[in-house]
Amino acid sequence: MTRHPLAWCGWATAALATAFIERNPFLQVLLLLIVINVFIAFRRGHRVHNWKIGLALAVVPIIFSVALSRFGTHVLFTLPAIPIIGGAWTLDAAVFGASTGAALLLTVAIFAVVQTTVRSADLVAALPRPFYRAGTTVALALAFAPKTVASLQSIREARQLRGQRAGWRSAPQLLLPLLLTTLERALQYGESLDARGFGSRRRSRYRPLPWTIADLAVIGTAVMALAGIVLTPAQTYNPYLGLTPSAPTVNSLLAILLLATPAISASLSRMDHATHHA
Amino acid sequence: MPLITLEGVSYRYPEAERPALVEVSAAVEPGQVILLRGASGSGKSTLLRCLNGLVPHSTGGEFRGRVMACGLDTRTHAPRELGAHIGFVFQHPDAQFVLEDVEAELAFGMENLGLSGPLMRKRVEEVIDQVGINHLRRRGIDTLSGGERQRVAIAAALAVHPQALVLDEPTSQLDPQAAEDVLQVVMRLVAELGMTTVIAEHRVERIAPFVDRIWTLEAGVLKDQSPRTALAEGGARPPVVDLALRAGWTPIPLGLRDARVHAQGLPKPPPYPPPQAAEWNFHIGDFRGATPAVCRVENLEYRYNGVPAVRALSLSLRRGQVTALMGRNGSGKTTLLKLIAGLLTPQRGTARADVRAAYVPQDADALLFAATVEDELRGQTPEVAAPFRAWLRRYPRDLSSGERQQLAIAVVAAEAQLLLLDEPTRGLDPLVKKALSAFLRARAADGAAIVIATHDVEWAARTADRVLLMAEGEIYADGPPGSVLSDSLVFATQISKLVGGGWLLPDEVPV
Numbered sequence: 169m170t171r172h173p174l175a176w177c178g179w180a181t182a183a184l185a186t187a188f189i190e191r192n193p194f195l196q197v198l199l200l201l202i203v204i205n206v207f208i209a210f211r212r213g214h215r216v217h218n219w220k221i222g223l224a225l226a227v228v229p230i231i232f233s234v235a236l237s238r239f240g241t242h243v244l245f246t247l248p249a250i251p252i253i254g255g256a257w258t259l260d261a262a263v264f265g266a267s268t269g270a271a272l273l274l275t276v277a278i279f280a281v282v283q284t285t286v287r288s289a290d291l292v293a294a295l296p297r298p299f300y301r302a303g304t305t306v307a308l309a310l311a312f313a314p315k316t317v318a319s320l321q322s323i324r325e326a327r328q329l330r331g332q333r334a335g336w337r338s339a340p341q342l343l344l345p346l347l348l349t350t351l352e353r354a355l356q357y358g359e360s361l362d363a364r365g366f367g368s369r370r371r372s373r374y375r376p377l378p379w380t381i382a383d384l385a386v387i388g389t390a391v392m393a394l395a396g397i398v399l400t401p402a403q404t405y406n407p408y409l410g411l412t413p414s415a416p417t418v419n420s421l422l423a424i425l426l427l428a429t430p431a432i433s434a435s436l437s438r439m440d441h442a443t444h445h446a
Numbered sequence: 447m448p449l450i451t452l453e454g455v456s457y458r459y460p461e462a463e464r465p466a467l468v469e470v471s472a473a474v475e476p477g478q479v480i481l482l483r484g485a486s487g488s489g490k491s492t493l494l495r496c497l498n499g500l501v502p503h504s505t506g507g508e509f510r511g512r513v514m515a516c517g518l519d520t521r522t523h524a525p526r527e528l529g530a531h532i533g534f535v536f537q538h539p540d541a542q543f544v545l546e547d548v549e550a551e552l553a554f555g556m557e558n559l560g561l562s563g564p565l566m567r568k569r570v571e572e573v574i575d576q577v578g579i580n581h582l583r584r585r586g587i588d589t590l591s592g593g594e595r596q597r598v599a600i601a602a603a604l605a606v607h608p609q610a611l612v613l614d615e616p617t618s619q620l621d622p623q624a625a626e627d628v629l630q631v632v633m634r635l636v637a638e639l640g641m642t643t644v645i646a647e648h649r650v651e652r653i654a655p656f657v658d659r660i661w662t663l664e665a666g667v668l669k670d671q672s673p674r675t676a677l678a679e680g681g682a683r684p685p686v687v688d689l690a691l692r693a694g695w696t697p698i699p700l701g702l703r704d705a706r707v708h709a710q711g712l713p714k715p716p717p718y719p720p721p722q723a724a725e726w727n728f729h730i731g732d733f734r735g736a737t738p739a740v741c742r743v744e745n746l747e748y749r750y751n752g753v754p755a756v757r758a759l760s761l762s763l764r765r766g767q768v769t770a771l772m773g774r775n776g777s778g779k780t781t782l783l784k785l786i787a788g789l790l791t792p793q794r795g796t797a798r799a800d801v802r803a804a805y806v807p808q809d810a811d812a813l814l815f816a817a818t819v820e821d822e823l824r825g826q827t828p829e830v831a832a833p834f835r836a837w838l839r840r841y842p843r844d845l846s847s848g849e850r851q852q853l854a855i856a857v858v859a860a861e862a863q864l865l866l867l868d869e870p871t872r873g874l875d876p877l878v879k880k881a882l883s884a885f886l887r888a889r890a891a892d893g894a895a896i897v898i899a900t901h902d903v904e905w906a907a908r909t910a911d912r913v914l915l916m917a918e919g920e921i922y923a924d925g926p927p928g929s930v931l932s933d934s935l936v937f938a939t940q941i942s943k944l945v946g947g948g949w950l951l952p953d954e955v956p957v
Contacts (some may be wrong), residue, residue: 287546315540319812326812328789329805329858345815348843356541359495359504363536364544365529365558365606372560374553374567 169437170210170430172383173291178390179206180282183427186397187274191405193413195424196270202428203277209434210285222276226269233265234258239408263407290377319349382433389426396423448473449610449642450497455511457492457501466492468666470511474610474644479636479656481673482646483681484663485875487846490646491537493663494614497644498532499525516609530559533603535613539595539620543587548579548598551587555606569605576639577601577631593624597631604635610642611635618648618873621775622901625649648875650677651684651940655701674698682876685904685940688952705944713956715947737765740895741786741803741864745795748781748919755781757919758795763864763895768886770906770927771899772937773916779899780808782916783866786897801895804862808869810854814842822857830860851882865889865896871905883909907931907939907950 170176186199234244235253240260247254323345361367400419451473458465466489474480484490495501499520502509513520516531536542545551552573556566574580577597582590590598596616603611613632617625629652635641636656647653660676662669669676677683678691678698686705690698693712699705741763748756755778763769763786771779784790786797787805807813816822820838823831834853837845842853851870859865865886871879879902886909890896900906906913906927913930915923915937923930928948931937939950949955 287550322809322812323815325807326815329807330813348815352843353541356536356538357544359500359525360536360542361544362504362525363498363500363529363532363534364555364602365526366544366554368524368526368529368558370560371557372562372566374550374557374563374570376563 169434170285170380170382170386172377172379172387173286173294175379175383175386175390176282176286176430177291178387179427179430180278182390182394182397183278184275185394186424186427187271187278189397190420190424191267191271192416192420193267193270193405194416195420196267196274198421199424199427200270200274200277202424202431203274203281205428205431207277207281207284209431210281222273222280225276226266226273229269229272230262230265233268234262237261237264242411260407260411263411267405267407294377315353316346316350319353320346323349382430382437385433386429389429393423393426396420396426449476449516450474450644451512451514452496453512453514455496455509455513457496457510458508459492459505460507462507464666465508466666467496467668470666470668472661472668472670474642476609476642477640478642478658479653480644480659480661481650481653481657482644482661482663483650483676484646485846485877486873487849488663489666490663491614492666493661493668494534494612494644494646496520497610497612498528498534499523500534526558529555530606531609533600533606533608533611535596535599535603535611535616537615537618539592539599542599543595545587547584547586548582548590549584551598552583552602552605555602559606569607573601573605576604576635591624592620593627596620596624596628600628600631600635610644613643613645613647615646615648615873621869623774626652629653648682648873650682651686651701654684654687655704673700685952686944689941689944689955689957692952692955693957702940702944709944712945715945715949715955717947737767737893739764740801741797741799743786743795743797746782746785746792746797747794748785748790748792750781754919756785759919759921760795761914761921763897765863765893765895766890767912768890768896768898768910769912769914770910771897771914771916772901772903772906777916778919779916780868781919783868783897783899786864787866799864801863802861803864803866804859805866806855806858806868806870808872810851810870811843813854813858814850816842818842819845819853822853826856826860830856846878849878851878852885855885863894865894867896867898869900870898871900871902879905903931903937904939904951913937 170179183199183203186195190196190199234257237258238255238261240258242259243256244259244262246256249255320342323342327342396419400417400423405413452470455467455470456465457467470493482490482493492501495505496513497515497520499513499515501507503520503524509521515528518528518531520528543551544554549570552570553566556569561569574583577600579594579597579601582594582598587595587598600611600613600616611632616632617628620628629647629649632643632645633653633656636643645653654673654677657673660671660673662671662676662679662681671679674697677687677700684700686699686702689695690705690708693708695705695708699708739762741761743759743761743763746756746759746761747754759782771782773779781790783805785792786799787803788797788799789805814822816824818838819834819840819842822842823834823838834856837849842850845853851874855865855867855870867886870882874882883905886896886898898906898910910927913923913925913927914921915930915934927950931939931950932942932946932948941952941955942950945955
């Protein structure tokens with residue numbers, strides 16, 4: 169099984185680059201299936217919390233694009249002259265939105281995989297020594313993000329209790345309390361780091377993670393995939409120019425298939441376990 | 447030779463008008479257990495932070511005198527160097543963790559010391575057993591409850607093999623069961639390892655029998671006394687000590703076991719009418735009284751994701767009545783209050799209030815964000831603002847916890863005739879609790895109906911005139927405190943455990 173955080177970083181870099189560069193719908197679907205497969209192989213009981221956000225990110229561009237864009241030749245229907253949304257609604261615009269939405273959905277899915285597989289503590293420990301302090305700061309900042317969301321919720325609830333509105337317009341009033349709580353927490357963190365001897369001398373590592381063959385395979389294939397995607401010309405797909413996508417090239421197809429290595433290594437190791445048990 | 451000495455320590459925070467500590471001198475001998483008492487805002491946290499150099503290194507300000515901790519002068523040694531000698535546990539369960547999971551957290555301090563891998567592994571296993579958290583080792587910090595977090599924090603502090611443990615009100619943010627678990631860990635370390643411990647703690651009755659010295663802080667001035675002298679003199683003390691002082695028992699018993707011998711001589715308490723007696727017109731959920739009901743709850747039901755939190759609950763609340771709502775964590779207390787306040791919509795049944803209801807959440811801090819107390823009170827009537835005249839210019843989040851609680855209640859519940867308070871005494875010192883009790887009684891006398899979800903048995907016995915016990919989303923006992931709290935193993939006051947019957951508080955016992 170892949171365990172090394174740097175291997176995951178390599179995989180995520182290649183996958184994200186692909187998601188941003190490739191707009192061919194066939195390749196997008198393929199990549200999405202692969203990412204989902206990798207996620208399922210590594211989720212270790214994690215539930216998917218933000219699938220709704222991902223779905224919204226995928227759907228919203230479609231709505232915006234189809235409602236606001238007046239380009240394209242495949243007209244679905246025509247609305248009377250209402251400001252902004254009036255006019256011809258086209259299939260081309262909807263498909264263009266879907267294409268953008270798919271890229272966003274892919275991004276969310278890739279980050280979901282990283283979130284479940286990489287613990288920021290491991291990532292910090294895996295960084296080369298000179299980056300250690302900077303890395304710890306980043307890890308702390310990451311640990312802060314969910315807490316900031318939690319305090320935002322409690323601030324909103326508090327405003328409700330005090331009979332103040334909790335709509336979008338109150339956002340500026342929420343900002344100051346949020347900043348305050350975050351700063352207070354940061355100070356407490358600093359004190360805790362200090363009291364626990366952080367930075368007093370050269371640190372040692374508890375349970376360093378060794379590189380396994382699976383890790384090397386993942387990072388190796390990720391580098392190959394990245395090279396394949398970047399070096400071969402991107403398969404630009406523009407629905408306004410032609411609704412039917414071209415067939416993907418063998419190069420980009422292979423590059424994307426290489427990104428399935430973590431899932432394959434996971435199932436191989438599971439088969440390995442199974443034979444050992446048998 | 448003392449492990450820690452303070453010599454004439456005075457300290458003033460940057461831009462503060464008054465010093466936080468004034469000429470503090472004291473010493474901690476190896477193996478001693480020191481209890482630090484004092485009202486909120488008296489300088490307890492400041493003093494404890496002096497012991498590992500956080501004051502003045504991380505706070506700045508004006509520092510005089512000298513603190514020697516484990517042979518190191520805190521003026522010349524930074525907290526991160528003292529971290530190897532003094533284990534520090536902070537008040538907030540969530541503010542002290544750096545990493546994401548328990549094992550990494552336990553190793554963090556040792557990694558900072560540069561210990562070898564095998565040694566770290568051995569020590570992690572040892573502290574896990576010592577503190578009894580083996581079941582938590584693979585968990586993420588954010589999945590732990592407050593009590594579990596504090597135990598992990600203690601284990602993490604212990605892993606570096608410190609010479610002394612300093613705990614700053616480790617249980618003040620916890621419910622009683624979690625607090626009990628944490629204190630038990632501390633007691634075990636004291637008993638088994640002879641760990642030198644300095645602890646600030648409001649639950650004096652729990653640890654008084656174990657301490658060697660009591661330090662009492664009053665406006666930055668420290669008194670270092672033997673436990674009996676300190677408790678006899680005043681401040682936060684167990685109810686049995688109050689009773690012992692009235693009855694003239696010597697030596698003063700520090701716990702229930704010592705007190706049993708003396709209690710033999712007390713008169714027999716009157717048998718308290720059981721809740722079912724006709725005199726109370728007892729009917730669960732309907733406490734009859736002369737005053738009109740302002741809130742009626744009928745057949746209320748609420749589920750979170752299908753898990754019932756409140757089920758088929760009926761209840762009426764009356765003017766002038768202070769009701770304590772008690773029960774273990776997760777029994778549905780907070781949900782019930784939120785349903786009555788209208789913050790949650792009942793899934794079945796009704797909660798109807800004839801007057802404006804106000805809900806004050808557990809974390810009163812979350813309510814205060816203005817730049818000054820004056821800004822917080824803007825729009826309130828002069829009567830509401832009157833008690834706060836002295837602090838109008840102050841920054842609300844710099845007030846002591848008790849003051850913040852008072853301000854939060856004023857801001858949220860000023861005009862309300864139905865007050866719903868969630869754990870209002872958590873982290874408050876006895877004096878502030880007394881003031882809060884008086885304030886609520888006064889509001890009730892003015893005709894308000896008050897419901898308090900609380901775990902604090904002694905305070906409830908003093909404040910409430912009706913007690914509801916809740917479990918599994920249902921109310922299973924209802925009646926005056928004398929009957930509900932005396933007839934209980936879990937929710938009994940210390941005096942009622944000692945003498946039984948209907949006496950709950952030390953001043954009710956005739957001596």
